[in-house]
Amino acid sequence: xxxxVYTKYGPPDVLQLKEVEKPIPKENEILxxxxxxxxxxxDIRSRSFTVPRAYWLPARITLGFRQPKKEILGMxxxxxxESVGKNVKRFKEGDQVFAASLVGFGxxxxxxxxxEDGPVSIKPTNITYEEAAAxxxxxxxxxxxxxxxxxxxxxxxxxxxxxxSVGSYAVQIAKYFGANVTGVCSTSNIEWVKSLGANQVIDYxxxxxxxxxxxxxxxxxxxxxxxxxxxxxxLKKDGTYLNVTVPLPGARMLWTKLTxxxxxxxxxxxxxxxxxxxxxxxxxxxxxxxxxxDRSYTFEEIVEAHSYVEKGHKKGNVVIxxx
Numbered sequence: 001x002x003x004x005v006y007t008k009y010g011p012p013d014v015l016q017l018k019e020v021e022k023p024i025p026k027e028n029e030i031l032x033x034x035x036x037x038x039x040x041x042x043d044i045r046s047r048s049f050t051v052p053r054a055y056w057l058p059a060r061i062t063l064g065f066r067q068p069k070k071e072i073l074g075m076x077x078x079x080x081x082e083s084v085g086k087n088v089k090r091f092k093e094g095d096q097v098f099a100a101s102l103v104g105f106g107x108x109x110x111x112x113x114x115x116e117d118g119p120v121s122i123k124p125t126n127i128t129y130e131e132a133a134a135x136x137x138x139x140x141x142x143x144x145x146x147x148x149x150x151x152x153x154x155x156x157x158x159x160x161x162x163x164x165s166v167g168s169y170a171v172q173i174a175k176y177f178g179a180n181v182t183g184v185c186s187t188s189n190i191e192w193v194k195s196l197g198a199n200q201v202i203d204y205x206x207x208x209x210x211x212x213x214x215x216x217x218x219x220x221x222x223x224x225x226x227x228x229x230x231x232x233x234x235l236k237k238d239g240t241y242l243n244v245t246v247p248l249p250g251a252r253m254l255w256t257k258l259t260x261x262x263x264x265x266x267x268x269x270x271x272x273x274x275x276x277x278x279x280x281x282x283x284x285x286x287x288x289x290x291x292x293x294d295r296s297y298t299f300e301e302i303v304e305a306h307s308y309v310e311k312g313h314k315k316g317n318v319v320i321x322x323x
Contacts, residue, residue: 002323003109004302005071009049012306015108017299020072023113027085030114032097034079035129037107039302039309039318040137040165043073046105047306054248074107076100078123078132079322088116096123100136103272108302110322121277124284131291134317138165139280139289141244142173142220144270149218149240149263153178158209158216158234161223162198163189166244168292168316170220171196176288182216184209184226189315196292210234218242228252235262243267292316299323 001022006014025031045051046068051059063069078098081091091097099120101107114120119140123132151157157174161167162183174181175197183198190201202209210230217239219231224245229252235241240263247267249257257264270276283289294315297305299322309318 001110002299003072004074004299006047006068006073007071008067009047011048012303012310014047015073015302015306017302020109022111025083025085025088025113027087028116029085030081030088030091030097030116030120031083032077032079032099032112032114033082034077034107034110034112034322036078036133036322037074037320038076038133038137039297039305039320040075041309042075042102042137044306044310046073048310052245052247054246070105072106072108074105074109075102076133076136077107077112078129079112082111085116090116091120091122096129096132097121098123098132098136098277100140100272100277102137102269108320117273119272119274119277121274121281124281126285127291130296130319130321131293134165134291134293134319135280135284136277138292138317139169139173140270140276141166142170142222143276143280145220145242145244145265146170146173146177146218148265149220149242151177151179151218155179155217156182156214157218157220158182158184158214159198160184160204160209160219160221160226160231162193162196162201163315164222165292165314165317167220167222168193168196169289170222171198172289173283174218174220176283179218182209182214192315215239220244221246232256232262237261239263240265293319295319296321 003020005018081095157179159170163185182200183193184202210233220242296319
């Protein structure tokens with residue numbers, strides 16, 4: 001089968017299209033013919049090994065010290081089940097599915113084996129493979145954190161980085177739960193974030209959200225570009241601060257946890273199960289959530305796609321169609 005392979009860390013052109021061995025599903029696995037995948041920020045960081053300092057050692061252990069352990073990237077996919085292991089009960093040949101492949105990567109390929117009990121679910125019937133591939137990580141992360149905040153109808157929620165993958169889904173999911181949502185983004189994305197359902201949108205290039213005097217029940221930082229002190233200034237005394245990118249608290253965060261009733265929830269992996277994907281599938285089929293796609297590239301354009309995402313200005317998700 002064809003796959004995008006990288007054997008060393010570096011710029012986008014370390015990615016190469018090669019022939020590799022087609023996988024064979026184990027007794028508890030399904031073999032998926034991949035129709036679409038994505039380029040996530042995690043793919044960019046894994047390829048270039050530009051990870052946050054707090055992640056350095058765990059990332060080296062996971063990804064490889066001198067060269068990549070897992071030579072095929074890709075953490076989201078959608079496709080069709082080609083065959084199943086003899087013990088598989090949830091899926092059958094021909095099922096259309098979408099999945100996250102965070103543990104083993106490997107979605108930059110024509111085929112991928114997935115465990116039946118992992119984060120894989122039947123694809124929503126009303127969207128394309130490309131749209132389905134853009135759901136499993138960004139939307140699942142947004143849902144996981146908003147649930148951790150115990151979001152309630154009528155609460156005021158601020159999403160910083162509302163035009164990115166996690167942020168754009170957080171706006172929609174918070175609205176689904178009945179929140180009053182304020183999105184923070186750049187000038188060019190204001191109308192687009194409004195179209196996702198944000199009640200208010202603040203342009204961070206011209207305004208400091210913390211200077212407006214608003215107090216929020218939940219602040220979700222999706223890109224780690226806001227000021228922590230500004231967030232604390234705008235967070236209610238019993239509010240919840242969510243940061244999807246920072247794994248460990250700094251000194252100021254620790255002090256806040258010790259001296260206030262504000263809740264701080266930092267980066268952590270959501271459970272590797274299908275439950276969240278099943279829930280998101282229902283939202284999509286009910287018209288309550290839509291996949292957010294910025295650009296689509298072909299398999300052969302993977303280097304160009306990585307170059308675009310690496311610039312840090314994508315809206316929502318960047319999709320790769322697999323032949």
